[in-house]
Amino acid sequence: TVPFGNCVLSTKDTCIGTEICAELWSPNSPHIQMGLDGVEIFTNSSASHHELRKADQRVTLVRSATTKSGGIYLYANQRGCDGDRVYYDGCAMVAINGDVVAQGEQFSLNDVEVIPATLDLEDVRTYRGELCQPQMGRELRPCFRVKVDFSLSGSADLYLPTHQPVQWHFHTPEEEISLGPACWLWDYLRRSGQAGFLLPLSGGVDSSSTACIIYCMCVLLCQAVRKGNSQVLEDVRRVVGDESYTPQHPEELCGRIFTTCYMASENSSEGTCSRARELASQIGSTHLNINIDLAVKGILGIFSAVTGRWPQFTAKGGSIRENLALQNVQARLRMVLAYLFAQLSLWTRGKPGGLLVLGSANVDESLTGYFTKYDCSSADINPIGGVSKTDLKSFLLYCAEKFQLTALTGILAAPPTAELEPLTDGQVTQTDEADMGITYSELSTIGRLRKISKCGPFSMFCKLIHMWKDILSPTEVAQKVKLFFRRYSANRHKMTTITPSYHAESYSPDDNRFDLRPFLYNTRWPWQFRCIDNQLAQMAPKAPNH
Incomplete structure (x- = not known):
């Protein structure tokens, strides 16, 4: 038996x-x-x-x-x-x-x-x-x-002192965001064979959070090298392509492995441009300013040559369909340019290798589909795709204080905006929360109820009329619940192409944590390829004796 x-x-x-x-x-x-x-x-x-x-x-x-x-x-x-x-x-x-x-x-x-x-x-x-x-x-x-x-145990163990209870130190959520995604990104980069990261830096909370996570990664790497971690030093040298290099400061390391770019259009404000430039300067990234207007006009020129029509924004008399299409053209061109610069920017500097493109769509935007399919949310990996907007704002406050990144103060004070519609007297009028009809704080609550509490529209309404009774009437709650589920349903197709994101929240819409198929493989296959070479050696015909 x-x-x-x-x-x-x-x-x-x-x-x-x-x-x-x-x-x-x-x-x-x-x-x-x-x-x-x-x-x-x-x-x-x-x-x-x-x-x-x-x-x-x-x-x-x-x-x-x-x-x-x-x-x-x-x-x-x-x-x-x-x-x-x-x-x-x-x-x-x-x-x-x-x-x-x-x-x-x-x-x-x-x-x-x-x-x-x-x-x-x-x-x-x-x-x-x-x-x-x-x-x-x-x-x-x-x-x-x-x-x-x-x-x-043995008789000699009698004289050993026993360990006493310790007080467990728990990291704050802000510290966890600075450490977990940073370690994940470094592990991914060193195994990918690439030479660094490229990030479209818009000057908003989301892309700035991704930039700060890279800076936190560089801080960890410099600390590890100072403590004598030879494996980290070897990996850093291999990534930057310099066997004699030893990182001294996070800003210096950022300049070697991190490229940021601000992609301006006629709808971009000077405020977001200056905030992106200031943050890039403080963390040390190699920063590029790119204007996409020429590319946008070229695409629209092709459309006009074929159809004889030139679409307009609603602010200039166009329809809602025209307005949305014009916003999407800008967003998608930024993705194309991001990949072009990721592949060739190091080539222009005479350096080998390419860059991994980073995404910066947060978990709440993904829930409602508040992003353009195949825009800058389409990237190689996304370190904040499982983090809520509320947690990201707290994380930036933490970074501003810990690393003295003063640029983050202005970024946090500015209203989130896509800047895809025309400015009014040079000022931004389009905001994310106005476009969505729901605040980011409300989205975090709705997201947890949908995924963790398994709520559908009616059960969510029943919970929220009590949770939000001091701020919203039952009618207003009903409107927000219906709006969310309409958006969630209409944009669900976007989840099929969403960039692989760091899993940080159990209510993430990109919940593939139980899909055990890695999307980063060791391209060298050392053990298997060695077996093939050994087998070939055994099968090779022996030279004839003379």
Whole structure:
């Protein structure tokens, strides 16, 4: 016969059981049954991805696993980008009887981290004898034991001091945004074989947030190099194409691997242009000013030559269809130019390699489809596609204070705008929230209700009339709910082509975190190609003997 169920390892001095990854999150976790059956040490090899505000849940679950019935919990978690949308954020820990006694880093550029802890098994037995009562009326299913002839402890361990509980440091959401996407971007860049990033920088909150994440990445890289991380230094040198280069300052490194560009049109204001230029100067990126009017007129000229018509904005007497088409032409041309400059800007400077194009559409805009299909939201990767506008504003406030980026003050004060319609007396009249008919704060609430609470239109209306009773009437709530679901439904097709985004929120519309197919592969295939070469060598005909 073959035993089925949980198997535990019984040594001469203790008993060890194992959980796998998500079993810790299960309401009937294996550690419950194993603890009741006398298992004293639980291990968990996990692949738990990062989400904003998730670390607290993870630590609480590990502590809870040993609070009720005692025991030692050894939690190890994957770290880094696996070529897809999620980032695995480490957080290894050791807990005993409800207390965490050793903590690993949550975000780090180190590929491997080992955390040690010395614990006394007698503390587990004392805890169980003091606090845990016999399970009356519960049928216990014993775990199958594999007995081994060795001990984890020895007589000399008697003199080792045991580790004491530590106070877990949780990052704020703003710190998480500065660390998680930054580590993800660096892991992606160093494995992609590209020479850096290019970002269309509009001078608004979203693109500025992406720029600040790149700056945070450069800060982390410089810190790692100063601490003697040889792997990071080797990767940086390979990316910049200079084997003698050692980064000294984040701004200097930004200038080497990060290009920003402001793509102006006749509808752009001087305010957004100056804000983009000032932020680029402060973070050190190589900044380009590009005017797209010539390209826009060329496209419209082709249309006019074929149809004999020249579309106009509504401000100049055109229809709504004309107005939208004219906005989309500008937006899509920016995407085309972004990829052109990403491919050839380093070539113009006599440097090898190309640049990865970064997107900067936030999670709330994606929910309503408030972007042009195949515009600058179409990029190689997007570090903020799973982050709400509300969190991005808080993140920029954090960056302004931590890194003294004064340009962010003006960016945060300006109303979000696409700047795709004509200016009025040189001033912007088009704003994102007016176009959408919903504020970004309202969108965050609606997004969570739709995805996390699984609300349809009616159940969402029933919840929101109570949540927003102090600010909106039931009629106004009904209008916003209907407007959102109309927009969400009409623009759902845009989700099929959305840029792969860093997964940071469980209500992200680009929820492909469980699609385990990476979109970044190792192009060298070292092991497989080596096997082919070895096989070819064995198959090669031997030279004839003379």
